[in-house]
Amino acid sequence: MFKAVLFDLDGVILDSVETHLSYMSHCANLVGVSFFDSLKDFLVGDGYKFVSDGGDALISIYRDFLSRPVHFSQYFNDLGVDWSSNSQLFGEHYKRVMNSGAVKLFPDSVSALKSLNKNHKIGLVTSSYREVIFKKLGADFVFDSMVCYGEAPTKPSPLGILKCLSELGVKPCESVYVGDMISDAIAASGAGVSFIGVTYGYNTRKSLESYPNIGFIDKLSDLETFIN
Numbered sequence: 001m002f003k004a005v006l007f008d009l010d011g012v013i014l015d016s017v018e019t020h021l022s023y024m025s026h027c028a029n030l031v032g033v034s035f036f037d038s039l040k041d042f043l044v045g046d047g048y049k050f051v052s053d054g055g056d057a058l059i060s061i062y063r064d065f066l067s068r069p070v071h072f073s074q075y076f077n078d079l080g081v082d083w084s085s086n087s088q089l090f091g092e093h094y095k096r097v098m099n100s101g102a103v104k105l106f107p108d109s110v111s112a113l114k115s116l117n118k119n120h121k122i123g124l125v126t127s128s129y130r131e132v133i134f135k136k137l138g139a140d141f142v143f144d145s146m147v148c149y150g151e152a153p154t155k156p157s158p159l160g161i162l163k164c165l166s167e168l169g170v171k172p173c174e175s176v177y178v179g180d181m182i183s184d185a186i187a188a189s190g191a192g193v194s195f196i197g198v199t200y201g202y203n204t205r206k207s208l209e210s211y212p213n214i215g216f217i218d219k220l221s222d223l224e225t226f227i228n
Helices: 017-030 035-045 055-066 072-078 083-098 109-116 130-137 159-168 182-191 220-227
Strands: 004-007 121-125 145-147 175-179 194-198
Touching: 004 159, 017 035, 017 055, 017 072, 017 083, 035 055, 055 072, 072 083, 083 130, 109 220, 121 159, 145 159, 159 182, 175 182, 175 220, 182 194, 194 220
Parallel strands: 004 121, 004 175, 121 145, 175 194
Antiparallel strands: none
């Protein structure tokens, strides 16, 4: 049995894909770039058959756009938005958007985490800010270790996962990381940690299946049974 279970936040614990799409669109607009036109141009140029009337179809297309093994800053650059020159502006906007009421916990998130924590150490390795986490999870739940934005190199670097494991006092071979993106799978593999993918997050299951994993779950409440 695994001694430690580590998690990504967005797309695993927080239901934030639609809000993230709005965030990216607004960031593009802040610097005079049409998000929708740039997304279409990039995907068509990459051989993607672009068909969207908005709504759920656009969310699906956005998930496909994100389903690539690149650093998150590259998503901005691919849309013609210079991340390096605007990172502070975009970071502040990210905090406002992700702290908004539009971002919700998946219904079973806190109960599943609390149940797991009875027999496992649990950690969080995320590119989100600490204040976002505390606001969304509430004061009644605390991870045994958290590594957040600015505290370690972002995924796909494995260093955040290794930092978390060091704080927990658990070996990589005794741990599993639960994530929804290719960068999560790459980071877990680099850290020597098993990876479980979720099917409901930012990346598609099809895109994750190409990377080392021990399986997939359709909801967080399935995890405890899966790993035991």
